[in-house]
Amino acid sequence: MVIQIGSIVFFDGNxxxxxLDQGEAIVWFTDSESTPLPTPNGIAEGTDGAIYIVNAGTGSSPADVVYRTIDLNGDNDALDEGESSVWLDLTILNPSSSAFDIEFIGDVAYISDLVGGDDDVIYRAEDLDGNGTVEANEANIFIQDGNEFGVSVDFGIAVDEESVYTWESLDNEGPQSVHRLEDQDGSGDINAANEVFEVWNTDSLPSGFNSFNGFSIALGPDKELVVTSNGGDSENNLFRLVDENGDGDYFDDGETIVSLAQSVTGTTPERARAVEYAQGREPEVSFNLDPDVVIETDGTVITWNFTLDKEPPPEGTVVVLSADEKSSINRIDLLSATLDGxxxxxxxxxxxxxxxxxxxITQQVASFSAPILNTPEDTDLNGDGVIEDFGDTAEQVTWAISSIAPEDVPDGFGTPGVISKSSLESILIADNAEQLQPPPFVPEFGSISGDTIEVEGTKKLVFAGAQNDLVDSSVSEGENRIYLQSGEDIAILGQGDRILGGSW
Incomplete structure (x- = not known):
C-alpha cells in the first residue's frame, strides 16, 4: 500500500x-526558493502520472498554488530540476485564495478553496491547451457557498467517475450532510436541482456517536465513503458509508459503520483531519531470458520469462520490452510467437x-517465446540504411524491460507496472555454430638470438629462441601457452598463462 501525505510518500514495503521500517518513507517533494511550500494541504494523482499538491499560503509566503510534481528520472522523488512546476496559481482566480483539497475526474481537477472571507468554492480546472499551466480562462467556479441547493462547500471533497462529493464541516441548525454533485448538462458547473443529491447526513449516526467538525472525505471501493469528525470524545470519529442496497445513498440501516472512535479506543483518532484509502501499488516485474546463447541456423526459441511479485490487476500490468541494439525485435519470428499470460x-x-x-501481463508468472530468424547476410533490420545484424559474427544483445507512461499505454491494456532493479538480460546470437567455436591458438616464434618477446592478445603459442630470452605476457589477455628453450629465459606471465620447458 502507498500513502502520500504532503510531500512525503509512505509505503508498507514488507x-x-x-x-515504520527502513526505506518505507521517502521525501517526494519539498519547498525551495522557486516552489515555497508553507502549508501543503490536498494531494492527488493525475491521469498523466504526476502528483498535484495544493498549497495554501500564509501572509509571508502567499504561494496559493497547485504544484505539478513528477519523477522524470526514476529516483522515486520529484526533487530534481524540471520535476516540479506551478500548475495553477489560485490567486489569479481570487487573491484571497486558501485552497484545501484537490481531486481529479479524468483530466479535470476539482479544488476546494475557502477564499478568505468570501464564500467558499469548488473550482473546476483543466489544462485545455496542454501547455502545463492552467490559465484563468481554463478554470471556473463549479459550486459556491450560498447556492440555492443547500450545499455547504467546505474543506474536503471526493470524486468518483462522474460526481463530486462534499462533506459539510459544521452545521449549527441541522445535520451535517454529504452531497453528491453531478454536472449532467455538461455546463462545467452545478446549476440545477437535479444535479444535487444529498446521500447521507449525521441523523444516520449510531447512538452514542456524534460529529462536530468534518474535515475530510474519501472514496473507496464500490463507492464506499469515509468521513472524519474532529471534536470531543464522542466526536473524534471515522465513519464508513457503504451503499449496501445499491440505491445511491447511505441512509439505510447498516450503511453507516463506525470505523474508528476515540470513545472506543481511548486514544485514536485524536482530532482527525485528512483521510484517504491506501492505494495498492502496482506489481513489480522482473524477467529473465532462456537460453543465453542462440543459433540462427538452428531456429533456437528464445523465451522471455516474466515474474510479478503479486497478482496483476484484472486488466493487466504493462511493461516495455526493448534491446540495446535498435530493432532487435525484428530478429525474432513474431508470427510464430507463443504467449502465456x-x-x-x-x-x-x-x-x-x-x-x-x-x-x-495478465498472470503472476508469464512468458513470451519466439524462434530466432535466420539472417545469414548482413541485414538492415528496420530499413534505415544501417546494418544492425551482421552475417559474419556472433553478436551480444542486451534486452531490457522498462516502465511505460500512463498516456502511452495502448488501448485495452492495463496499468503500468513497477520495474525490478534486475531489468537487463544479455543473449549471444550467432548466425551458425561455427561462430561459437573458440579461436585457434596463434603461434609466435623467437629467433636463435636472445629475444624480447611481448605477447599481446590471447591464446598465443609462444616459442622462445635458443638464447637468453625475455617473454613478457603481462599485458596480454591471458590464456597463452609459453614454451621456453635452452638458455636463461625469463617469463612474465599473464592471467591464465601456462609455461612449459626451460631450465629450472
Missing part, C-alpha cells in the same frame, strides 16, 4: 501494516519499426 504485444516505437513492444 506488508506488516505500518510504514501475455496479451498480443503492441509495437509502440515512434517509427513503428519494432524497436519497442508494449506487453500486457
Amino acid at each position: 506488508l506488516d501494516a505500518d510504514a 501475455i496479451d498480443l504485444p503492441r509495437d509502440i516505437s515512434p517509427d513503428l519499426d519494432f524497436d519497442a513492444l508494449a506487453l500486457n
Whole structure:
C-alpha cells in the first residue's frame, strides 16, 4: 500500500501494516526558493502520472498554488530540476485564495478553496491547451457557498467517475450532510436541482456517536465513503458509508459503520483531519531470458520469462520490452510467437519499426517465446540504411524491460507496472555454430638470438629462441601457452598463462 501525505510518500514495503521500517518513507517533494511550500494541504494523482499538491499560503509566503510534481528520472522523488512546476496559481482566480483539497475526474481537477472571507468554492480546472499551466480562462467556479441547493462547500471533497462529493464541516441548525454533485448538462458547473443529491447526513449516526467538525472525505471501493469528525470524545470519529442496497445513498440501516472512535479506543483518532484509502501499488516485474546463447541456423526459441511479485490487476500490468541494439525485435519470428499470460504485444516505437513492444501481463508468472530468424547476410533490420545484424559474427544483445507512461499505454491494456532493479538480460546470437567455436591458438616464434618477446592478445603459442630470452605476457589477455628453450629465459606471465620447458 502507498500513502502520500504532503510531500512525503509512505509505503508498507514488507506488508506488516505500518510504514515504520527502513526505506518505507521517502521525501517526494519539498519547498525551495522557486516552489515555497508553507502549508501543503490536498494531494492527488493525475491521469498523466504526476502528483498535484495544493498549497495554501500564509501572509509571508502567499504561494496559493497547485504544484505539478513528477519523477522524470526514476529516483522515486520529484526533487530534481524540471520535476516540479506551478500548475495553477489560485490567486489569479481570487487573491484571497486558501485552497484545501484537490481531486481529479479524468483530466479535470476539482479544488476546494475557502477564499478568505468570501464564500467558499469548488473550482473546476483543466489544462485545455496542454501547455502545463492552467490559465484563468481554463478554470471556473463549479459550486459556491450560498447556492440555492443547500450545499455547504467546505474543506474536503471526493470524486468518483462522474460526481463530486462534499462533506459539510459544521452545521449549527441541522445535520451535517454529504452531497453528491453531478454536472449532467455538461455546463462545467452545478446549476440545477437535479444535479444535487444529498446521500447521507449525521441523523444516520449510531447512538452514542456524534460529529462536530468534518474535515475530510474519501472514496473507496464500490463507492464506499469515509468521513472524519474532529471534536470531543464522542466526536473524534471515522465513519464508513457503504451503499449496501445499491440505491445511491447511505441512509439505510447498516450503511453507516463506525470505523474508528476515540470513545472506543481511548486514544485514536485524536482530532482527525485528512483521510484517504491506501492505494495498492502496482506489481513489480522482473524477467529473465532462456537460453543465453542462440543459433540462427538452428531456429533456437528464445523465451522471455516474466515474474510479478503479486497478482496483476484484472486488466493487466504493462511493461516495455526493448534491446540495446535498435530493432532487435525484428530478429525474432513474431508470427510464430507463443504467449502465456501475455496479451498480443503492441509495437509502440515512434517509427513503428519494432524497436519497442508494449506487453500486457495478465498472470503472476508469464512468458513470451519466439524462434530466432535466420539472417545469414548482413541485414538492415528496420530499413534505415544501417546494418544492425551482421552475417559474419556472433553478436551480444542486451534486452531490457522498462516502465511505460500512463498516456502511452495502448488501448485495452492495463496499468503500468513497477520495474525490478534486475531489468537487463544479455543473449549471444550467432548466425551458425561455427561462430561459437573458440579461436585457434596463434603461434609466435623467437629467433636463435636472445629475444624480447611481448605477447599481446590471447591464446598465443609462444616459442622462445635458443638464447637468453625475455617473454613478457603481462599485458596480454591471458590464456597463452609459453614454451621456453635452452638458455636463461625469463617469463612474465599473464592471467591464465601456462609455461612449459626451460631450465629450472
